[in-house]
Amino acid sequence: MTTEKQTDLNDPHATREAEKYDNPIPSREFILQTLEELQKPLRLFEVAKAVNVDEDDEERYEALSRRLKAMVRDGQLIRNRRGAFGLLKKMDLIKGRVLGHPDGFGFVVPDEGGKDLFLSEKEMHKILHGDRVIASVVGEDRRGRQEGIIVEVTEHCTAQLLGRLSLEDGMAWVRPDNNRIAQDVFIPQDGLMDAKEDQIVLVEILHQPSARSGPIGKVVEVVGDYMAPGMEIDSAIHAHGIPNSWSDALIAELDQIGDEVTEADLEGRKDLRNLQLVTIDGADTKDFDDAVFAKRRKNGWKLIVAIADVSHYVKPGTELDKEALKRGNSVYFPQRVVPMLPSKLSDGLCSLNPHVDRLCMVADMAIDESGKLERTQFYQAVMNSKARLTYTQVNEMVTDANSPLRSEYSEQIENVDTLYELFKVLQKAREERGALEFDTTETRIVFDDERKIKEIVPVVRNDAHKLIEECMLMANVATARFLKWHKMPIVYRVHESPMEDRLQNLRTFLADFGLTLNGGDTPTAQDFAEVAAQVEDKPYKHLVQTVMLRSMNQAVYHPENKGHFGLNYENYTHFTSPIRRYPDLLVHRAIRHVWSKQPISDFIYDDAKMVEMGQHCSDTERRADDATRDAETFLKCEFLSHRLGEEYEAVITAATNFGLFVEMDPLYVEGLVHITELGDDYFHYDNARHCLKGERTGKVYRLGDRIKVQVAQVNLDERKVDLRFIESLTESEDTGESEEVREDSAPAEGESQDDNGAKKKPRKKRYYRKKRSGGKSSKPKAKS
The missing domain is CATH 1.10.10 (Arc Repressor Mutant, subunit A)
Structure with missing residues (x-):
């Protein structure tokens, strides 16, 4: 035929x-x-x-x-x-990924979007967190959620897991360290190796769970002893499947790359080595992916943002590229990082280290007097950073005219002053645009010599942090506009407006304070900013802003340009951190393709591939967040385990149908006050108003209220802190007595105070990113 x-x-x-x-x-x-x-x-x-x-x-x-x-x-x-x-769709079936919950139940997250499908504890016994399944909708549970049953497991995604070994009466099992996996893994006697009671072990799953039996596995590695320093990070890495080793093939490939920039590398590049480009980062930072320079021009400024040219070294389809894609991003733990790229590139050849030649991709922007981006040129260049500056140094330079640093860095001071002048214009433009800013407190863990927590301190952000943020924002917007105009398939950084049900709950909540969110079904960031402005001087400012923040969607990577709601940008992508984010590397490759003047159809990625890439990078970003949160939570629980019986003032951070989550001052550690601790009353949870209300007394506990608690119990395995309620500290302004805030009234006027009676000034969280707080252990720049 x-x-x-x-x-x-x-x-x-x-x-x-x-x-x-x-x-x-x-x-x-x-x-x-x-x-x-x-x-x-x-x-x-x-x-x-x-x-x-x-x-x-x-x-x-x-x-x-x-x-x-x-x-x-x-x-x-x-x-x-x-x-x-x-x-599937004709048979009322849903395909998706299983998301387990520590309490045993779970959800199917549909591949095609829409509401998650609830899975009972019985159904979760058939599968593990992360498995891919086809599920059938069977009705609604008592809370009105769509409930399903597993029809078929299309892919078991857990081949290995990490956990703590238990031995009893000749039986052995491992409790997974990932608390989203609620099932213990049975270990036959011939699969124990030499593992001992309470050791942390790596288990290979021999038989996946089914309706009739739980998972069965064997020990393939003894990772270490329970509670050993650093074990919480090893556990988080294994529990969340974060790749953390380099293959022999990758090492061999890496060996073919030289240690210095060569003459051949400079071909076709603009020479910026005489320009006063500087890096501004945390004091302990080792990988520098952005350098900046600003110059006054007629009717505005010239802003140059130079970004490490990772795409020159990491080519599509290479071992380096495959591993970078698998990782998706660098993962920053306390005092340790799992990098997206090997150290030779991330700390060395790609990093814009001072006084050495480095290859870069440049966004050369013209900005007018009002802070509006007029035009941009993109080109490849070679640069030589003239100084490695820290946030603390730059902040001192621009706020203290008599600082000796101004003399020490006399050659760079004109550039620094111009950058600061431009920053103030960009900041004003940001406020006029209505980009959202919310008050939160970010923290840093300080360790002692034995790598135990010494203290947890708030991270203070200054104008130097914000200066770099605004420069990176401008470069990201310019990049999105450039690639959109050229119709290139890329992954945008998409932050959609809040969903309808969340908006309804938010408006119900705001009505209690006499506040109105304008915009109907499609409010803008400006509408949210107007509400924030109305509560700026109110005692319930933090409460209102917290609830508004929780109404937001998470930002994701997607080829469909839906804009960035929080930043109030129509076009936005990530361009500025290719050393530690794979989406930025994809964007750099798209820019290179535009330079090549080849047809778009010849680009190695199309929209379908970008959907896949965007989903993967969004998933690895969430994976990194979950892993770092797990490690930090364990460290904080261990920190509190030595403080049983101690009393602290605390602020309510969340209300649920089973109690209150609170953050203790000055520890910045969260714990649970169970609903039974609140007194002789029936308390009911109001989802729209984010509070618990007593049926008999009318007593209301809501976000932002202050209470006094005692550390009652710490469960390290489950990473839970139970607190005993002592008394309410929310007082009325007039009488100083505990205030019963009714759901139809706003909180009384008054300021939240610290132990010395001084009014607290919560730090603003800018809706872009946070620079790393230092070195390989510092956090990455915040997501936007």
């Missing part, structure tokens, strides 16, 4: 299949299209007839059978009890 005879002419992808196979079969797309048109499940012979595959053609018929099975395995089709193949 000829290829034309073997292929259905109605198949839109017939040519592609004919190019790939000597004896082609119908494409997956055509099979799905056919089932959609026929509107019923079909058995194999019926599918074959519908897509013109002759049963007598044994080779093609068998190939079609294998393709249908593969489509079932990949979650594109489902096979019913009659053996017929059908479409």
Whole structure:
């Protein structure tokens, strides 16, 4: 037979299949299209007839059978009890990833978006957190959530896990360190190696869980002793599957890259080595991915943002590229980092270290007197950083005219002063644009010599931090506009407006304070900013801003440009940190493709691939957040375990139907006050108003209220801190007595005070990023 005879002419992808196979079969797309048109499940012979595959053609018929099975395995089709193949959406089935909860239940997060599907504890016994499944909607639970059952597990995603070994009466099991996996793993005696009671071990899963039995595994590595210094980070790395080793192939590839910039590297680059470019970072930072320079021009400024040219060294498809994509981003733990790129690149050849030549990608921007971006040039260059400055140094230079640093860095001071002048204009433009800013407190853990927490201190941000933020914001906006104009497929940094149900709850909450959020179903960041402005001098400012912040969606990476709600930007992407974020590397490659003047169709990525890349990078970002949070939570619990019985003042950070989460002063550690601790009353949770209210007394506990608590119990395995309620500290301004805040009234006027009676000034969280607080242990720049 000829290829034309073997292929259905109605198949839109017939040519592609004919190019790939000597004896082609119908494409997956055509099979799905056919089932959609026929509107019923079909058995194999019926599918074959519908897509013109002759049963007598044994080779093609068998190939079609294998393709249908593969489509079932990949979650594109489902096979019913009659053996017929059908479409998931026609059978009320949902394909997605399982998200486990520490309390045993879980959710299916649909691949195609929409509300999560609730899974009971019984259903979760069949699977593990992270598995990919097909689930069926069976109704609603008592809380009104869509509830489902597992129809099929399409992929088991946990091959290994880390946990704490328990031995009792000849039995052995491992409690997973990842608290989203609620099932213990049974270990047969011949799978114990030499592991001992309470050691942290790495387990290989031999048998995945099912409806009849739990997971079974064997110990493949003894990681270390429970509570050993640094074990919390090793546990988090393993628990969340963060890649943390380099392959031999990657090392061999890395060895082919020199240690210095060569003459060949400079070909076609603009020479900026005489320009007073400087880096401004934390005192302990080792990887410098951005340098800045500003100059006054007629009717505005020239701003140059030079970014490490990672794309020159990390080429698509190489081992370095594959590993960088797998990691997605660097992961910053306390005093330790798991980098996206090997140290030779991240700290060395790519890092814009002082007084050495480095390759860079440059956004050369013209900005007018009002802080508006007029035009941008992008080009590749070679630079030589003239100084490695810290935030503390720069802040002193621009706020103290008599600082000796101004003399020490006399050659750079003109650039620094110009940058600061520009920053004040950009900051004003930000306020006029209505970009959101919320009050939060970020913290840094200080360790003693034995790597135990010595103290937890608030991170103080100054104008130098904000100066760099505004420069990076401008470069990211310029990049998004440039690539959008050239119609390049990229991943934008997308932050969508709040969902309808969250807006409804927010408006209900704001109404209690006589506040109105304008904008109808589609409020803008400016509408939110107007509400924030109305509570600027009110005692309930922090409460209102916290609830507004919690109404927001998470930012993600996606090729569809939906804008950035929080920053109030129509076009926004990430360009400024390719050393530690893979999306930035993708953006750099898109810029290079524009320079090549080749057709867009020749770019190595299309929109479909960018959807996949964006989802993956969003997932690795969440993975990093979860892992660092787990490690920090364990450290804080261990810190509190030595403080049982101590009393602290605390502020309520969340209200739930089972109690109050509070943050203790001055520890900056969170714990739970169970609902039974609140007194002789029936307390009911009000989701819209974020509070617990007593049925008999009318007593209300809401976000921002202050109470006094005692550390009652610390569970290190579950990373939980239980607190005993002592008394309420929320007082009325007039009488000084505890105030019963009713749900139809706003809190009384008054200021939140510290131990000395001074009014607290919460630090502003800028809706962009935070620079690393220092070195390999510092946090990355905040997400926006």
